[in-house]
Amino acid sequence: MKFKIILPALVFVFIGLFSSCEKDELNDNSADMKASAENTVDLSSDISSKKSDDTKEQGTLKVVNLGVAGDFAILTKTGITSVYKSSITGDIGTSPITGAAMVLDCGEVTGNVYSVDAAGPACITTSASMLTTAISNMETAYTDAAGRTTPDFVNLGAGNIGGKTLTPGLYKFTSSVVIPTDIALAGGPDDVWIFQVSGNLDMSSAVRVTLSGGAQAKNIFWQVAGAVNFGTTSHFEGNILGQTGINLKTGASINGRLLAQTAATLQKNTVTQPK
Secondary structure, eight states: OHHHHHHHHHHHHHHHHHHHHHHHHHHHHHHHHHHHHHHHHHHHHHHHHHHHHHHHHHTSOOOOOOGGGGGEEEEESSEEEEESOOEEESEEEEOSSOGGGEESOGGGEESOEEESSSOSSTTEEEOHHHHHHHHHHHHHHHHHHHTOOSOSEESGGGGBOTTOEEOSEEEEESSOEEEOSOEEEEOOTTOOEEEEESSOEEEOTTOBEEEETTOOGGGEEEEESSOEEEOTTOEEEEEEEESSOEEEOTTOEEEEEEEESSEEEEESOEEEOOO
16 A cells, blocks of 8 residues: 555656756756857857958059159159140159250249150259159059959940049949039048040030049049040149140149159140149
8 A cells, every 4th residue: 555655756856857857858958959059140240240341442543552652643654735825833844855855944844854865954853763763653654553353333424524523432334525614522531543545535625623621632533545645724632644635725733643654745734743
């Protein structure tokens, strides 16, 4: 009789112990799953943050490195000529052609006049080695600007950008570009504009390029395969990387640089190297 009473009691004890162990195991598994889930969220957050940072870095348009060429207001390979009196603020130079290809008056330049030899204006400073480096840097900068990929705008306005306000970015044109009416470049002081022009760049007389929002001429690059022509009394902003000639007509002005792989011709113009 006593055995029959004890046996059911033992059964209840074993059931209680088994349930308790199972509950503890479930709690432990639940805690492990929770910790695992929390680690997964943290990892996902790190990956997402890194991806966002990488995208931001890759999406930022970098300036074109001008190297030693950036020390010049005008730098060419085949000459610089001016109809008196132009006003040039910044250094000028030409190489590999002789200094005799710089046909201008020393009084037109507020800066140094560099040449590969002693020919040309009386104020010439001879520095063949430095000029060789500057010309090489100019050509590298042209190649860099021309080689930028994934443009933000392609053939905007079919090449006619007159009257437009241009935001920062990479602009690609597979033909010539004309600026018949005023344009504005609107952006911040660290924003960059790069224009890739396969043909000529022509700006009409009395037309102006203006900057707003803190945009700076030093961060604007016009890579032009054809000739660059600015009409009378026009005003331009930015660095011109020209594979062909750069020609300014009477009274035209530029806040920027004239970097030509051939020659630059001036007629009573104002050229100011940006800081």
